[in-house]
Amino acid sequence: MPQQLAEKNSHVVRFAGDSGDGIQLQGQQFTIASALAGHDLSTLPDFPAEIRAPAGTRYGVSAFQIQFGGERITTPGDTPDVLLAFNPAALTVNLPHLAPGALIIVDDSAFSAQRLRRAELTANPLEDGSLNDFNVCRVDISHLTLEAVKPFGLGAKDSARCKNFWALGLVLWMFDQSRDAAARWIQAKFANHEAVRNANLAALAAGHAYGETAELQHVLSQHPIPEAPLESVAYRTITGAEALALGLTAAGELSDTELLFCSYPITPASALLHHLTGLEEAGVATFQAEDEIAAVGAAIGASYAGKLGVTSSSGPGIALKTEALGLAVAAELPLVVVNSQRAGPSTGMPTKTEQSDLYQAVYGRNADTPVPVLATRSPADCFATAIEAVRIALRHMTPVILLTDGYIANASELWPIPDIDAFQPIANRKPTAATAGGVWEREADSLARLWAVPGDARHIHRVGGIEKDIETGHISYDPANHQAMTDLRAAKVAKVADHLPEQAIEQGVPGGLAVVAWGSTFGAVYQAVKEALSDGLAVAQIHLRHLNPLPPNLGELLAGFAAVLVPELNSGQLATLLRDRLLIEVAQLNQVSGQPFPVAAVKAAIAEHAPVRLVEARRKEAANSGASKRIRRG
Amino acid sequence: MAELSFKDFASDQEVRWCPGCGDYSILKAVQRALASCGADPANTVFVSGIGCAARLPYYIESYGFHTIHGRAPAIATGVKLANPELNVWVITGDGDGLSIGGNHLLHALRRNIDLNILLFNNEIYGLTKGQYSPTSRIGTTSPSSPGGSVDNPVRPGAFAVGAGATFIARGIDIDQKGLPDILTAARAHRGAAFVEILQNCIVYNKDVFDSVSSRKTASDHQIRVEHGQPLLYGPDQDKGLRLNTKTLQLEAVQVGAQGIDEVLIHDETNPTLALMLLNLAPPLPTAIGVIHRRQAEPFEQAFWNAKPRERRQRVVTLLHQGNLVDHRQSASSESAADFR
Ligand SMILES: Cc1ncc(C[n+]2csc(CCOP(=O)(O)OP(=O)(O)O)c2C)c(N)n1
Ligand code: SF4
Numbered sequence A: 001m002p003q004q005l006a007e008k009n010s011h012v013v014r015f016a017g018d019s020g021d022g023i024q025l026q027g028q029q030f031t032i033a034s035a036l037a038g039h040d041l042s043t044l045p046d047f048p049a050e051i052r053a054p055a056g057t058r059y060g061v062s063a064f065q066i067q068f069g070g071e072r073i074t075t076p077g078d079t080p081d082v083l084l085a086f087n088p089a090a091l092t093v094n095l096p097h098l099a100p101g102a103l104i105i106v107d108d109s110a111f112s113a114q115r116l117r118r119a120e121l122t123a124n125p126l127e128d129g130s131l132n133d134f135n136v137c138r139v140d141i142s143h144l145t146l147e148a149v150k151p152f153g154l155g156a157k158d159s160a161r162c163k164n165f166w167a168l169g170l171v172l173w174m175f176d177q178s179r180d181a182a183a184r185w186i187q188a189k190f191a192n193h194e195a196v197r198n199a200n201l202a203a204l205a206a207g208h209a210y211g212e213t214a215e216l217q218h219v220l221s222q223h224p225i226p227e228a229p230l231e232s233v234a235y236r237t238i239t240g241a242e243a244l245a246l247g248l249t250a251a252g253e254l255s256d257t258e259l260l261f262c263s264y265p266i267t268p269a270s271a272l273l274h275h276l277t278g279l280e281e282a283g284v285a286t287f288q289a290e291d292e293i294a295a296v297g298a299a300i301g302a303s304y305a306g307k308l309g310v311t312s313s314s315g316p317g318i319a320l321k322t323e324a325l326g327l328a329v330a331a332e333l334p335l336v337v338v339n340s341q342r343a344g345p346s347t348g349m350p351t352k353t354e355q356s357d358l359y360q361a362v363y364g365r366n367a368d369t370p371v372p373v374l375a376t377r378s379p380a381d382c383f384a385t386a387i388e389a390v391r392i393a394l395r396h397m398t399p400v401i402l403l404t405d406g407y408i409a410n411a412s413e414l415w416p417i418p419d420i421d422a423f424q425p426i427a428n429r430k431p432t433a434a435t436a437g438g439v440w441e442r443e444a445d446s447l448a449r450l451w452a453v454p455g456d457a458r459h460i461h462r463v464g465g466i467e468k469d470i471e472t473g474h475i476s477y478d479p480a481n482h483q484a485m486t487d488l489r490a491a492k493v494a495k496v497a498d499h500l501p502e503q504a505i506e507q508g509v510p511g512g513l514a515v516v517a518w519g520s521t522f523g524a525v526y527q528a529v530k531e532a533l534s535d536g537l538a539v540a541q542i543h544l545r546h547l548n549p550l551p552p553n554l555g556e557l558l559a560g561f562a563a564v565l566v567p568e569l570n571s572g573q574l575a576t577l578l579r580d581r582l583l584i585e586v587a588q589l590n591q592v593s594g595q596p597f598p599v600a601a602v603k604a605a606i607a608e609h610a611p612v613r614l615v616e617a618r619r620k621e622a623a624n625s626g627a628s629k630r631i632r633r634g
Numbered sequence B: 001m002a003e004l005s006f007k008d009f010a011s012d013q014e015v016r017w018c019p020g021c022g023d024y025s026i027l028k029a030v031q032r033a034l035a036s037c038g039a040d041p042a043n044t045v046f047v048s049g050i051g052c053a054a055r056l057p058y059y060i061e062s063y064g065f066h067t068i069h070g071r072a073p074a075i076a077t078g079v080k081l082a083n084p085e086l087n088v089w090v091i092t093g094d095g096d097g098l099s100i101g102g103n104h105l106l107h108a109l110r111r112n113i114d115l116n117i118l119l120f121n122n123e124i125y126g127l128t129k130g131q132y133s134p135t136s137r138i139g140t141t142s143p144s145s146p147g148g149s150v151d152n153p154v155r156p157g158a159f160a161v162g163a164g165a166t167f168i169a170r171g172i173d174i175d176q177k178g179l180p181d182i183l184t185a186a187r188a189h190r191g192a193a194f195v196e197i198l199q200n201c202i203v204y205n206k207d208v209f210d211s212v213s214s215r216k217t218a219s220d221h222q223i224r225v226e227h228g229q230p231l232l233y234g235p236d237q238d239k240g241l242r243l244n245t246k247t248l249q250l251e252a253v254q255v256g257a258q259g260i261d262e263v264l265i266h267d268e269t270n271p272t273l274a275l276m277l278l279n280l281a282p283p284l285p286t287a288i289g290v291i292h293r294r295q296a297e298p299f300e301q302a303f304w305n306a307k308p309r310e311r312r313q314r315v316v317t318l319l320h321q322g323n324l325v326d327h328r329q330s331a332s333s334e335s336a337a338d339f340r
């Protein structure tokens, strides 16, 4: 049994405690310190749906995991190197995440008979040998916190609440990270509460000093980590919800169109509404509607009147918006619909992540009602994906569905701050003084009609959900016209593909196994493919942003591989889509546990499906010089 | 500018309601009101849900948006928020507005967003061929209630009072004198204006309002209310309404016998009186006119008041907020090969 943490370029730390213990805050503060120390990072907040679940219960455990280090980090890590557990329930629930040899720091004072019972434990895991495979560091965190904050005269409850900063101080010490950012946060947050401010600062300092002075070198030691070789630009830490809000805001500016963001609260989508409030001066107004139908309705109304309507929800709320989406398709109005997917069906597991709304997005409407669908791959990627969604909506005068998920929304990573001037302006179809054609005259390369809006005396017209004449826009029940309009709506969405960049290979080479994925699995797949490549397997990563339409070269690209593996956090929805659209055989890796993929799971699937070793694949490729051997069923 | 006529607000579309339908008269009253206000067709928007009533926007020469069942108040809210300069009307039916769309109507009214909401109440689902609706009187026979409907009807006006509406009126389809005036008042109101229009569905619920609307019986069955005037009705204005302070209910009095002093003076700013008037049921007369009106800040005033200025700079500032880490000095770009 190793007595020390292995020296590595990156580490995984998991903080766990009651949902009232301030675990998420602790994690966020550690994240900021890591970023400031020059590390790359990826985080996973993992909290219960209950706001303040009863203390000490297993279902009330809140956790925050971060992987940080001096190399590229794309996932929050499969197995924590360090678990900080504030109580028996937090230890018990998180133990299955750990690999033998991990360091467990526990709040010793929390392992009383009563707290053990709360966690449904009959024996004390600290004493019954169940932790023999781990390094256990028992620290009387609660007690030491009370000691540290005694001079400030807080009540018992407020004193105890400082323990998250005490423990943060200790973990910051372990990785030789600065306490400055956390101290600044405390100072700003408790600016008007002197005693609370000073107590938290003292707790932070005391935890740090404890690491420095306690004679615990046999289990607890310092592990400084080198800076990551980051590109020399300015970064910030960002969550997916923040990046999406910024992307939408920037897209509004790039298109010179104001945004009306209409939403009804739902986990995990609400964060987007919160982040978009107060941005009127940047051209964004928010409207909290009475329900999801009203939210999409108001967004459609805004687009009808010449602003860009944006609405957002999670699967159940998107279901409610479905009928209105049909109206936006029929009336040909721009609209962005953001779905922060969560585990379902029904209420499912609101705070847990899943990618199971792809069918809903691509196929889930009455009638032939095609809608472009795209998905973001990571918190930082939300920015560019939001801009892309707005660009498509305005170019083609169509609603667009942007898929993200609970993991992306809440997770954070380092984001190289983009130069907004480097983005192409976003064009729209608003008539100008020079526009000669009428409302229903279409632009050839987008098939978009004119975005004529009230206030314009030249283009007064009426439109609605009733089928309209393809030339005049008037109500039409003509059979041939309905055929023509249905074909037109399909052609319009197909046209989106003309403007897409060629689908690229993220890493690896053709010939062997293509791992094709979408959305938030990017990080895990990236790491798994990277490791498989260095193991000599013939594998490549292809990650899709555009799901409807698919990138036009995708079929050809995949034809250059011997096999395709589709890992996703659902029961096989992209796999179905690829079979449907490309008529190819694909193998599946599916997980619906509410958790992101462990890298190891993806790696194991790659090992199972990679048909050949890298050298072999290269030789074959040279011999056949790219001739397609894939069987097409079509 | 030349005087506008109602014809200036007729679109090029052929009107397709059943011959004799009350919707024709309402259309004409709306066009008359628009003409008399000198409305600008380019700045006027009619948003409707689904139903016979909801077809109206196609027939008016202005912007029109025929949307989905029940959701017109929500969509119109977005239109108004996006462009407060527009004059926005909502056209809905008793099923559209009070059945599937009741929730949106409630919220449009309580927010007091500046919309003119016209609810065509024919006490039936016309477009779907005559099923009973949430305003159908108990006992209404219809394809879905062959033995007579059994559920309690909702009173649109009372619903609006409950929602906190700041303007509530009631009109009659064929009243080409009174209805345009009510519509003009609704248009002038800042905030959500709610107008219930008694509409004759000649095919599925013929003449349910006959006693109120027909010349012969109207004077006994309707009371025209006007702010500051006594609540009088009857062929010779010889009947009035007074408050019975024991039952807290309105009751009829013969003006000659008990004098006029006891008759209530209409106060349109009083929501309690409005509720009583809107709840009047036979043998008492049906209240017609502007029943409730009070001033309150409309919703969108608080909305786009901050016009974006120096927007790009604002966005750049937002991008650079948060926890910044500047690697521009520290790292060499060569070692960044495997980075984004
Ligand atoms: C989602 C949905 N459900 C049901 C319908 C069918 N439908 C159309 S109009 C209508 C009732 C309309 O009644 P009302 O609002 O009173 O209008 P009227 O036709 O009487 O003017 C119904 C049920 C629909 N179009 N959409
Ligand atoms: S069904 Fe009734 S409401 Fe509809 S158009 Fe005919 S008469 Fe009018």
Ligand SMILES: [Mg+2]
Residues within 6 Å of the ligand: B051, B093, B094, B095, B120, B121, B122, B123, B124, B125, B126, B133
């Ligand atoms: Mg009706």
